[in-house]
Amino acid sequence: MTIEILQTAPLHAPCQEALAARYTVHKLYEQADKAAWLAENGARIRAIAGSGVSADLIAQLPNLEIIASFGVGYDNIDIAAAKARNIRVTNTPDVLSDAVAEYTIGMMIGLARRIPQADQFVRQGQWPNHRLGLFSELTGKTVGILGLGRIGKEIASRAQAMKMRVVYHGRHRQPNVPYVYYDNLEAMARDSDWLVLIAPGGKGTEGIVSRKVLEALGPEGYLLNIARGTLVDEPAMVELLGNGGLGGAALDVFVDEPNVPEALFGLDNVVLSPHQGSATSQTRDAMGALLAANLENHFAGEPLISAVA
Numbered sequence: 001m002t003i004e005i006l007q008t009a010p011l012h013a014p015c016q017e018a019l020a021a022r023y024t025v026h027k028l029y030e031q032a033d034k035a036a037w038l039a040e041n042g043a044r045i046r047a048i049a050g051s052g053v054s055a056d057l058i059a060q061l062p063n064l065e066i067i068a069s070f071g072v073g074y075d076n077i078d079i080a081a082a083k084a085r086n087i088r089v090t091n092t093p094d095v096l097s098d099a100v101a102e103y104t105i106g107m108m109i110g111l112a113r114r115i116p117q118a119d120q121f122v123r124q125g126q127w128p129n130h131r132l133g134l135f136s137e138l139t140g141k142t143v144g145i146l147g148l149g150r151i152g153k154e155i156a157s158r159a160q161a162m163k164m165r166v167v168y169h170g171r172h173r174q175p176n177v178p179y180v181y182y183d184n185l186e187a188m189a190r191d192s193d194w195l196v197l198i199a200p201g202g203k204g205t206e207g208i209v210s211r212k213v214l215e216a217l218g219p220e221g222y223l224l225n226i227a228r229g230t231l232v233d234e235p236a237m238v239e240l241l242g243n244g245g246l247g248g249a250a251l252d253v254f255v256d257e258p259n260v261p262e263a264l265f266g267l268d269n270v271v272l273s274p275h276q277g278s279a280t281s282q283t284r285d286a287m288g289a290l291l292a293a294n295l296e297n298h299f300a301g302e303p304l305i306s307a308v309a
Contacts (some may be wrong), residue, residue: 008050015288101154144192147199201228
């Protein structure tokens with residue numbers, strides 16, 4: 001009898017194929033009446049593959065052993081509920097760090113040089129009769145990184161390659177990094193030209209980039225969020241972008257994605273992206289392989305590769 005697992009959301013095709021080859025996979029997101037399906041079948045489920053795992057879902061799976069998340073962030077998994085049941089949780093760190101860091105620098109350049117606007121300027125036939133204007137560059141600027149973890153360090157090294165000065169803020173000073181540490185986020189924002197957000201989501205960081213932090217970044221400052229929309233006071237950000245209180249923003253994530261504040265659509269000092277930070281074939285292949293390997297190790301009684309502490 002094969003092991004039965006629950007898939008909570010669509011996954012990268014090679015990952016789905018790997019899971020289907022080893023397990024009986026039930027796709028919860030395809031069920032018309034999820035509650036009825038869980039009531040009838042929940043007791044057979046031993047693992048979850050995907051994301052978006054609530055305490056309520058965990059309670060409906062009495063024999064659940066492991067949650068294998070597709071992604072580095074796990075703020076959409078009720079870790080406390082899993083821990084209370086001794087349910088193991090894994091994620092997919094490291095394998096997406098390069099892709100996210102690369103995309104971050106790309107969005108920074110895109111905003112600083114208005115590359116999306118330049119593309120539209122040419123496509124709309126404005127070049128023969130108008131000039132696009134002069135903008136900024138990254139060279140010589142200070143970038144403040146909120147969250148100097150695995151991805152944050154990759155962003156920092158790439159920012160240095162762009163001849164930027166790197167500073168950072170986090171819960172603790174890190175002893176072996178060559179960057180200036182700020183214990184106050186508002187002070188770092190005031191001293192930075194760019195504020196890059198790559199901290200985890202969740203209650204501990206919700207709204208950490210407040211109106212005061214955004215005002216400290218100021219009319220010459222740029223915000224880049226590639227972490228979670230919940231880190232930012234989004235209404236304040238939209239207001240400041242519109243009235244000149246904030247210089248610009250490159251945003252890959254939003255509070256209520258895929259719903260984006262419509263007020264952003266008419267602003268030329270923003271670059272918008274549909275949560276694409278890790279969206280490369282190579283990275284998604286690696287994420288799927290790591291998810292599958294964690295499940296395989298669990299059911300074989302082997303150590304997990306990337307357990308969430």
